[in-house]
Amino acid sequence: MSNSHDNYFSIAPESLSNLFEPDGIRNGKSFELLSQLNGVSGICELLKSNASKGISENPSELTKRAQHFGDNRPHIYNRKPFWRFLLMPLSDTVLQILVIASIVSLIVGTIEDPIEGWYEGLAILVTVCIVIFVTAINDYKKESQFIKLNLQTDLCNIIVIREGMEKEITLKELLVGDLLCVTTGDILQGDGIYIRGSGLSVDESSITGESKLVKKEAFQDGDIAYDSFLISGAKIIEGSGLVLVCAVGQHSVLGRNRRMMNTLADEPETPLQERLTVLATFLGKIGFYAGIILSIALLLHLFIGAWIDERWGNQEWTDLVDAIILGITIMVVAIPEGLPLALTLAMAYSILRMKDEQIFVRHLKGCEIMGAATNILSDKTGTLTQNIMTVTKAMIFGESLDKIDxxxxxxxxxxxxxxxxxRNSTAFINNKNQKHDLVGNRTECALxxxxxxxxxxxxxxxxxxxxxxxxAFNPRTKRMTTVYDSENGEAIVYSKGAGEVILDFCDQELLCNGxxxxxxxxxxxILLDIIKNWADLGLRVITVAYKKTSLEEIITEGPERKINEEKGEQGLILIGMLGIEDPLRPEAKQSVEKCKVAGVIVRMVTGDNSETAKRIAKNCAILPPGILDEEIDDYIMEGAVFREKVGGLVTVTNEDGKLEGFKVGNLEGFKNIIIRLRVIARCSPEDKLLLVIxxxxxxxxxxxxxxxxNDAPALKHSDIGLAMMSGTPLAKESADIILLDDNFESVVNSVKWGRNVYASIRKFLTFQMTCNAVALAISIIGAGTTSDSPLNAIQMLWVNLIMDALAALALATEPPTDQLFFTKPFGRKEKMIIKDMVVSMxxxxxxxxxxxxxxxxxGPCIFDIEEGWGHDSWDEENGKHFTLIFHTFVMMQIFNEICCRKLSLSEINIFKGFFNNSIFxxxxxxxxxxxxxxxxxxGSFVRCTALSLEHHLICVGLGAGCILVSLFVRCIYKLSGKSKKSVEDEKYPLLRSNSSNHSDL
Known part of the structure; x- marks a missing residue:
């Protein structure tokens, strides 16, 4: 930090940070420190800010400010050094035993034959090192992905006042001295002093641990307001106002807490990871027993042979060590460490590609659970519609206008x-480059x-x-009200909201004569008929009203003397009604139809009235075509009616009276209603949560x-929450996925990517379990019948590398296809291994x-070569037999990997899209x-004999036979009619929208 920066600001960041110690706020010490600094005006002077206009936009001053007080960039966690990742695989007991056994082999072999005896032991050590390095590199890259993900989790913009004008900036641009505009749902990203606003209540439980809401008072110089301090991490539950930012980044309370977390916290296992862990444990046990059986078979042959020959020398000791090494190697090969790797790679690849398609994944489970989704509850505005709202109808001062003039x-x-x-709005228009950048609620922006x-x-x-x-606007009350004082001491109340809601508060109408x-x-x-007619046209109707009154009439009685919202809204004067059109997204209908084909029900939940909701739902195919008028009430309900019919939301508490969750009051009634219900209009947050539960x-x-x-509870309690990029910070924090383009098509794409994660794991499982089964069978049968395994330890470790790291990378990066929409949702209890996989395996x-x-x-007769077993030592002649087996085995795995690209047996062409994946x-x-x-x-290092071109071609041809086997099975499958039935005849229960039983779910 240069001296010029030190002199520019005469207060240290630490002095301001002391104001926001939670204990100091509780005991009043923070207020004393603030008083010593001459209150807000004194701090503004020290920060070169203004309580009304904020800070200067001058770039050089912003730079000095950031360098002196720090910036608000996300905390970068310390990552583990690469050597730590190298040590992690060695914590595996099986691998440790293999290393020890290979060292013993190296020593024994060197003693027996100093010239070539050490080859095998060294080769195994080198192969183990390669496996360790590949695993470490993959884990290192995985943590890099998590760190990048962590740095991008706070995807939201904030509004500040600079030079007297509202300005939208990113969180990392927030600086000390800024005037931060806060409203309901915001999560504070800096510490500050609440200087202006009303009705502000915050939840500081994430910082202080105290669950009760804290009411804040705007600080005015000369007044006693002990609770004007807002700490970072707190959530705004009610109200709105302006905050003078005094600490950001590492100097804020949230930043200091983050700094104490020196390492990146691992995300909890996803449901799929948990299921794969169980499967991997089961397969590992099979491998463990297979390794023991193989070792026992080899040792029995060794001991029996030594007993018959009545000798035990160096060769027998070498064979004993080799038998143990081979058994351990079988265990290493059979343990599917590639399974979690495949899932990690599949999810990392999906996260990367989904970001390109405007889908940002905040939590790993977001990658997979969308593939299991059976129901999607969608907002209307901005998701199914374009969120480009325009006033197209008006009825003001008692007259209807054809032209909005x-x-x-x-x-x-x-x-x-x-x-x-x-005045009754928090939105604003940012004019830059001759363009109108609309910031805030889109309805307010249209006005x-x-x-x-x-x-x-x-x-x-x-x-x-x-x-x-x-x-502020409340989804429950459907209105927003603002109170100003006028020049003559009166108060002016401005109110706007849903058409019929505000109309109920009006007892007069302002006409064009004044x-x-x-x-x-x-x-x-008449006015209600107009609202209904406009709603039939798909318009959102906003009613605007006002009244003039005295402050005494709208202030509550008692010591607090606060403005009473209900008193202020009684006896309003109607100014007029405005009809706002929000066009349907062109791709919305096609996206909803894709969901139907995929077996996913789309339900619309909206705050609009029934008529508007019905029109939009019909246009985007959420409602099935040809619904009779007498049936419409089964498909569309208003929130209040729905709530009453299903018994509402009931809280579930434990013996101590603490909240444990929620349940539906009448689940049987819910079952009967939900079969046809597709739209909930005038939906409150409670109704949305009720539908989720x-x-x-x-x-x-x-x-x-x-x-x-208001969507946060439903987002949090759902299996997968998808927040809009234009949404509030609280909504984004509660979500697992953020849609960067606020588009329903991105929801559909996330379903496709979620199913692709499942498909990728199933492809890898099909490949690995086949490879495992063949490797174990040929090794154990060979050892049991010929006293030697056709595949030695080095070859098995190479096969293990093919099966795990390389195959995982190849099959986990297969891009999704539209064929995935013709599969059923995975649901909650979908088995990982399905019939098509079993048939293929x-x-x-x-x-x-x-x-x-x-x-x-x-083989010895067919190829006219020497048998590969029964020899005291390896040479090129007796090694050719097992080399042919090893080479054929690997070729089979390579061609089977191609077959596993297409999981469904209904897909005949396994080469379709083959060249779309360069990684594969x-x-x-x-x-x-x-x-x-x-x-x-x-050579002797791997115990392989160089083969002729003819032998190479035979091995490749036998490997290619896997393709012919796969094509034969697929053709039989198609001729049997199962393929046609699975895609065409088998109707998903979810699509039977006119059925009258619960199986429609």
Whole structure:
């Protein structure tokens, strides 16, 4: 830090950090420190900020500010050094025994034959080192992915005031001295002092551990307000206001807590990881027993032979060590360490590619669970629609307008309407590069754009110094209200919200002559008909109203003397109604239909009224075509009706009275309703959560989209939460996936990628279990019948490398295809091993074992070569037999890897899309190349004899037979009619929307 920076600001970051110690806030010490600094005005002076205008936008000053007080960039966790990853595989007991046994082999072999006896022991050590390095590199890359993921989790923008203007910036750009605009649902990313606003309540439990809500008071110089301190990590539960930021990054409370966590915390295992761990343990046990059986078979032959020959020398000791090494190697090969690696690679690859498709995965489970989703609860606005809202209908000052124009009305009346819209809003328009960048609630943005088109500067009507109170939009009440004080000491109440909701609070209507007229029941009926007609056209209806009153009339009685929202909203004067159109996304209908084909029900939950919801649901195919009028109530319900029919949301507590969860009041009623229910209109947060809890209770896997803080409970309690990029920080924190383009098509793509993760693991399982079965069978049968294993330890370790690291990388990076939409959702209890996999494994294993056994017993006659067993030492002649078996075995695995690309037996063309995956092709080339090098040049080091071209071609041809076997099985499968049935005749229960029983779920 340069001296010029030190002199520019006369207060140290640590001095400001002391203000926000939780204990100091509780005992009043923080307030004393703040008073010593002359309150907010004194701190503003020290920070070169302004309590109304914020800080300067001058780049050089921003740089000095960041260098002196620190920036708000995410904390970078210390990563483990690479040598730690090298040591981690060696913690495996089986691998440790293998290393010790190979060293013994090295010593014994060297003593027996100093010239070549050490080859095998060294070769095994080298191979083990390669396995360790490959594992370490993969783990190292995996942690790199987690660190990158951690650095991008806070994907949200914030609003600050700089030089008197609202400005949208990223979290990492937040600086000390900024005036931060906070509202319901925000999560504070810096420590600050609450200087202006109303009704602010925060949840500080994540920092202090105290679960109760804390009400905050705006600090005014000269007043006693002990609770004006806001600490980073706290959630805004109610209210809105301005915060003077005093500490960011490592100097904030949240930053200091993060700094104490020196390492990156591992994410908990995903459901698929847990299931694979169980499967891997089971397969490992099989490998353990297979290794023991192999060693026992070899040792029995050794002991019996030594007993018959009545001798025990160096050769017998060498054979004993080799038998133990081979048994341990079988254990290493059979333990499917490639299984978790394949899943990690599949998810890492999916995360990377999903980001390119505007899908950001915050939690690993997001990669896989979308593939299991059976229900998706989707918002309407911005997800199914374009969220480009425009005012297309208006009824203001008692007159309907065909053209949205205000020129015919008196200027005083128009100014009142402009005031009402401008002041009762938190959105703003960021004009840059001659473009209108809309920031905030899209409905409010549409209203502000209308004012801009009329030629008004909405910003000129906002005066924060005259703002008395603001009650943010509440999804439950469907309205927003703001109170200003006027120049003559009166209070002006501005209110807007859902058409019929605000209308209920109005008892007068402002006409174009400037007079307010009583709002009769007949006039209200006309206005309600207009609202219904506009809703039929798919418009969102916003009603705008106001009233002038005295402060005393709307202040609550008692010592607090706060503005009472309900009192303020009684007796409003209607200004008018505005119809806002939000066009359907062009791809929405096709995306919903894709979900139907994939067996996933799409249900729409929206705050709009039933008519608007019905129109949108029909246009995007959420409602099945041809619904009769008498059936429509089964498909569309308002939240209140739905809640009543299913008995509402019931809290579940333990014996101590602590909340454990929720349940549906009448689950049987829920079962009957949910079969046809596709749309919930006028949906409250409780209704959305109720729908999630009920579906999960029925065993469904539920995905939920949301963008507001009110969506957070449903996002958190769902199996997979998908938040919009334009959503609130609380919504994003509660979600597993963030849709960067706020598009329902991205939801569909995440289903495809989720299913691809499952498919990739199943492909790898099919390949590895086949390879394992063949390797174990040929080794044990060979050892039991010929006193020697056709595959030695070095060859088995090479096979292990092919099976685990290379095959995992090849099959885990297969891109998804639309064929995945024709499979069923995995659901909660889907088995990892399915019928098609079993058929493939059995047929391929039978073919490979059959060919290899023929080569084992008849190979010497067929190829006119010496038998590979029964020799005291290896040479090129007696080694040719087992080299042919080893080479054929590896070729079979290479071709079987190609067969495993297509999991479903209904897919005849296994080469379809073969050239779309360069990683797969590269691994095949590398595997084949290394195998040829081992066979031709491995010699006594690998115990391979160089083969002729004819022998190479025979091995490749026998390996290619795996392709013919796969094609034969697939053709039989198709001719049997099962393929057609699985894709065409087998209708998913989810698609039977007109059925009347619960099997539709």
């Amino acid at each position: 205000c020129s015919k009305f008196p200027s005083d009346d128009v100014n009142l309407l402009v005031e009402c819209i401008s 502000l754009m209308m004012l801009t088109q009329w030629g008004f500067d909405y910003h000129a009507f906002r005066n924060p110094e005259h703002l008395i109170a603001q009650f 007079l307010a007229e009583k709002l009769t029941d007949e006039r209200k009926k 009920g579906l999960r209770a029925l065993g469904e896997v539920v995905g939920v989209t949301g963008d507001g803080s 059995i047929t391929q294993s039978a073919y490979q074992i059959g060919i290899l056994l023929v080569m084992l017993y008849e 092709i590269s691994i095949l080339v590398v595997t084949t190349g290394v195998q040829l090098l081992l066979v031709n040049f491995g």
